[in-house]
Amino acid sequence: MIGSEGMTGLAAILDDDRPANETIVQGAGTAWRISTDDLKRAMLSSATLRSCLLHFAHVFLAQASQTALANGYAKLEERLARWILMSQDRFGGDLGVTHDVLALCLGVRRPGVTLAMHFLEGRGLIKSTRSHIAVVDRPGLHKHANGSYGVPEAQYARLFG
Numbered sequence: 001m002i003g004s005e006g007m008t009g010l011a012a013i014l015d016d017d018r019p020a021n022e023t024i025v026q027g028a029g030t031a032w033r034i035s036t037d038d039l040k041r042a043m044l045s046s047a048t049l050r051s052c053l054l055h056f057a058h059v060f061l062a063q064a065s066q067t068a069l070a071n072g073y074a075k076l077e078e079r080l081a082r083w084i085l086m087s088q089d090r091f092g093g094d095l096g097v098t099h100d101v102l103a104l105c106l107g108v109r110r111p112g113v114t115l116a117m118h119f120l121e122g123r124g125l126i127k128s129t130r131s132h133i134a135v136v137d138r139p140g141l142h143k144h145a146n147g148s149y150g151v152p153e154a155q156y157a158r159l160f161g
Contacts, residue, residue: 003090
C-alpha cells in the first residue's frame with residue numbers, strides 16, 4: 001500500500017526496467033510521473049534523492065514481508081484492522097471503500113470481510129456504513145491488529161522522521 005509518502009516502480013530504483021507487479025489505484029489523488037531513464041539520471045546526480053528512494057524501497061519491502069507474515073498468521077479481523085490503520089495513515093480520516101474492494105485487498109471472500117467488519121464494529125473500534133469506515137478507537141484498533149501493524153511504520157519513522 002502506497003500513499004503520498006512513497007512511489008511505485010521500485011524496479012526502476014533497483015536498476016531494472018521491468019516491474020514484477022501491476023499497480024492499482026484505489027483512491028483519488030494526484031501523482032507525478034517520471035520516465036525510468038530520467039529517474040536513473042536524477043538518482044546518479046543526487047545522492048540525497050538516491051538515499052531517499054532506497055530508504056523508501058527498504059520500508060516498502062518491510063511492508064511486503066509483514067503483509068506476507070500477516071496473511072499467514074493473523075486472523076482476518078486482525079488483518080482488516082491492519083489494513084484500516086495503514087489506509088488511514090495514507091489517506092487520513094474516514095475511508096470510502098466497499099466490501100468487494102476490501103475482499104480483493106485482503107485476498108478473501110466478501111462474506112468474510114462483512115463478518116470481520118461486524119467483529120471490529122461490535123468491539124467499538126470502527127463505525128461502518130455502506131462504503132464508509134470511520135475509525136472510532138485507533139489505539140484499540142492498533143491493539144487488535146495484534147502485532148501485524150507497526151513494523152514498517154517504525155522503519156518509516158526511523159528513516160524519514
